Amino acid sequence: MLHFDSDYMEGAHPDVLRRLVETNMEQTTGYGDDVHSREARRKIAEACGLDDAEVHLLVGGTQTNAVVLGALLRPWEGVVAAETGHIAVHEAGAIEATGHKVLTVPSHAGKVAAGDVEALFDDWAGDANREHEVRPVVVYVSQPTEWGTLYTLDELRGLSEVCRRKGLLLYVDGARLGYGLAADTTGVTLPVLAGLCDAFYVGGTKVGALCGEAVVAHRGVLPDGFFSYVKRQGALLAKGRLLGVQFDALFTDDLYLRISRHAIDMARRLARGLTAAGYEFHIPAETNQLFLAVDEATLERLSRIATFGFWQRLPGGRTVIRFATSWATRREDVDELIACLGR
């Protein structure tokens, strides 16, 4: 059986794991104030081309979204997201748990349109009863999106421009950021992205780490009490080095991007095979997640050779399924899957 369920099926990239082994018996202070965490923060800020960056290492994606948004928002403020956004659908109410509403705009293949943000803000600002409504203050987007799509440079610039004009903060969920950067063809590099948004995170869990997400924010964006807020939200790791060592490794010798490119290569190879075999993409493939619309018979046949994700039922009996590649995907597995597709 071949496994393409998700991009978090293995442990850590061997280079990351090796550093954990090498540093294991070093004695360090806790809570991120160790040499590895400091080094990781420095390298990430440098990779982002930011002099004024504040970097914080957290454990998981939902946690990161809730902690950052909870820290950025005052109680009467909310966050704008696509109706398909992870915070809107798949975090079991984690944002609401911090007391904040997720204000939704339409999803365009997972993406938020700058015009929709502007319209939502203007509707609020122009409403005589706006003080009875949640004030939109942060815009949340995922790069790549939950549907594997990518904002182009122009789209990100458009969002950024609307946000600055309206006084909104732009926050980017980068759970799979490496795969997005590796697949981009429009000029969205890490420094470009960092320059266009107020805060974002560099996903580690899905890109080579056992766990870990690195929050990057321009200085002054996060409140002074952020460290205490992280603690209060149960998100402060005692052995912060676990995150520091991993991100230090990922941001040494360009490892983060190198392994991301592999995942994209594998995804494209698989996409070509799927296209050749006549499969229909539910969403055009852009990154490491491939969404296919398949009929009952195909679904059953595929289920005998591989594992993958079930996404949604379509009217008419077809099903959307997802194949995901990652830094760990083996070329021979992709080829074997392609070989089986036609059977």
Added chain:
Amino acid sequence: MLHFDSDYMEGAHPDVLRRLVETNMEQTTGYGDDVHSREARRKIAEACGLDDAEVHLLVGGTQTNAVVLGALLRPWEGVVAAETGHIAVHEAGAIEATGHKVLTVPSHAGKVAAGDVEALFDDWAGDANREHEVRPVVVYVSQPTEWGTLYTLDELRGLSEVCRRKGLLLYVDGARLGYGLAADTTGVTLPVLAGLCDAFYVGGTKVGALCGEAVVAHRGVLPDGFFSYVKRQGALLAKGRLLGVQFDALFTDDLYLRISRHAIDMARRLARGLTAAGYEFHIPAETNQLFLAVDEATLERLSRIATFGFWQRLPGGRTVIRFATSWATRREDVDELIACLGR
């Protein structure tokens, strides 16, 4: 200038106020444990035809929605509402403040369709990742809705049936319930409504009281600690009698329904006048709120003779405005407004 802004522009109905004056110097214990509050609770339960009713008197509508829903839901559970529902739009995030997501379904002129509730529940129940999503547990509807429309008896039965079948609770926001009952032509009486839902509230603020909403729930629906939860949410009135005396008066000699009928009579009189004068209703008028779509010139002209609510801009330059009648609306004001309409 004639005032049709809202249905809460005056104080209390004179009969209600008179009882406050008459009982003013009586000495009572606090927090709703006084003879007037007890009598009010008894009369409301009786009017609802419920033997097993639990009745709680609270101060305002947003407070009531947040307190009841916050008490009914466990942290990982959410409430389903129309995307136009008061809790979804106009409570400044009060439900999210209690940690819960409002899951929205389409609005059909303000109403929730039973089929949409069923589909939303089935989508959740059938999703392999449903434990990562907020569980739908309560369905919130307003009777009448925020757009002044009414659920028919069949529609309420449909909602009730879906809720019972799916294990959902049905909660009715009755901020304007009197006006809904007075306008109904399909058989939705207070006992019928009470029988079809698990909890609801009888709105006082907009129907004759200075303030006050009476929560009615079948026994066993609200948790044991509900009184403490009311206190914790800052919703417990020290002089509970203020609510008790008013609801006792409103539920004596059918006052609540009598004054509601007056508001509906006035609304229908005004609606006839508007129709005769060629005005276009944005939403067909069913209760005491009349929504019109007017052009710039009409808007300006009306603004010189009356005050009313601004609802939303329509594409093409027209505006939706609202005229509201209430128990306090004077026939001569309606007639004067009608007389001015054609000018």
Added chain:
Amino acid sequence: MLHFDSDYMEGAHPDVLRRLVETNMEQTTGYGDDVHSREARRKIAEACGLDDAEVHLLVGGTQTNAVVLGALLRPWEGVVAAETGHIAVHEAGAIEATGHKVLTVPSHAGKVAAGDVEALFDDWAGDANREHEVRPVVVYVSQPTEWGTLYTLDELRGLSEVCRRKGLLLYVDGARLGYGLAADTTGVTLPVLAGLCDAFYVGGTKVGALCGEAVVAHRGVLPDGFFSYVKRQGALLAKGRLLGVQFDALFTDDLYLRISRHAIDMARRLARGLTAAGYEFHIPAETNQLFLAVDEATLERLSRIATFGFWQRLPGGRTVIRFATSWATRREDVDELIACLGR
């Protein structure tokens, strides 16, 4: 039976009620943006001698404490209170419901000592792990306290001085503020109090109103979104005039202080009678609440002639009970009670 249970056993002072009756059919806009509310806010600010005051009218005391503290504190910050403070004991966790810890200091007959605040702050500030602890940011005191005692001018100055030196905000719960001002002999007038703290509230529920508390804050203390926060917390009254009319009446012709003085006169008269009859005060009587320590036999005897509050059991079988006077206490009831004391 004579009733001395509490200071909220009657409705409103007749002058307050009269104004509600006189203004009842006036048509006003909602949510506090009416002429009466504006007038009330103006008069209260004037009575406080503040040019820069922001005044907000809320419904009840627990609600007011939770809304003001919830608005002043960021999530990782807490409020310091006496371990006997109302927010620490008798609000069913309303402060924790907004996500904040109540940090307690010892009670000195209900009062907070400036030195204890300073020590608590310095302990926090000097702790290497302070970022793992809740940061003390607001100091909460009640004037008069829950034990009926009063801060002298020197004590308030001491607290104010510590707060300013340490960057803490001083907030005064004035649920019974009128009785405190009326009983004060050290120079704590309303303008003096207003000048010494950052925010406080003038209690109406216990001093002549049906309900209502007036929050007073120096401009810049409350956040910009305070109105929306009030709405979100379910504390915004649709018919804001109910509060406006009452506070306008209370702050016309010095009514608030005049009726407060009556309560203090009655309390002193009763205290003299109790002392003469040999009763032992558990806490020296300073305002309108008299706390006595009585044995079983006395308790039983008193229970036959009056109602009063039970406070706590003392070791050795005695009980602390409370007699409260108010603006509504009748001299003949006090005299009758005194006459019965010796029997």
Added chain:
Amino acid sequence: MLHFDSDYMEGAHPDVLRRLVETNMEQTTGYGDDVHSREARRKIAEACGLDDAEVHLLVGGTQTNAVVLGALLRPWEGVVAAETGHIAVHEAGAIEATGHKVLTVPSHAGKVAAGDVEALFDDWAGDANREHEVRPVVVYVSQPTEWGTLYTLDELRGLSEVCRRKGLLLYVDGARLGYGLAADTTGVTLPVLAGLCDAFYVGGTKVGALCGEAVVAHRGVLPDGFFSYVKRQGALLAKGRLLGVQFDALFTDDLYLRISRHAIDMARRLARGLTAAGYEFHIPAETNQLFLAVDEATLERLSRIATFGFWQRLPGGRTVIRFATSWATRREDVDELIACLGR
């Protein structure tokens, strides 16, 4: 420089790390539904001697306390803890963040006395105003405590008995449980502890793991939606195997207890050395944390040879410091420290 700051200065025990390396490239499903997590849960339940155990693997201690208590408590309920308890002091308000008050009782060298719990409960239950107070529902104790002390079997039985009699739940924070079990001389084994409380956690972060705490609860104690609550609180790890593999290793061949015993041996060795050198213990040493009261000169001298924790200033200029041993403490370091003590 010798490091005795804390018991979380190194990475993982080599046997634990080895298993992470060996299993690294295995492909597993996420969120704890993998073979290693299942095996870890099975072994932990078995070690606890529980047939009905529910085991959940979480990341850190503060997170675990907040998630478990937040799931056990309804909004109007609170948790009782020693005033020195971790949740009362050092979690930056994490419990309050879930909306719950921590009700404190005196600390007896870090321990909660059964009699104090009973008194607190009876005070609440006997109070006429108890519905205005937070209801005590869970009792939180740490084994060992934050001061390194241990509940004896009799003390735990006493607490358990009071809890069952009063309908309270007993929850044990076992951040350092291994060290407590290894040091116990009264019969508190893992099955005994498990039998006496309703829920507890087996700490991994401080006892051999990179991170991880294993919640154990009798079936029926945690609510049905617990998994979703974990997700909502941002505490669900995508690669749940990281926790599963580690706890599987720790509960294989008694590793957890074996490495705990080493820490206790080292602590006792160090304690003997300290005693011999005339040091004064602030709290009698029972487990792996040694609290000393030292004067200025000693403090300065020790600071030149070792790192350790600063705990609190004592009146008179002395300071309480902490030396901690762990599974990773080397005997030669202990001996070198002892050798330096007298200098």
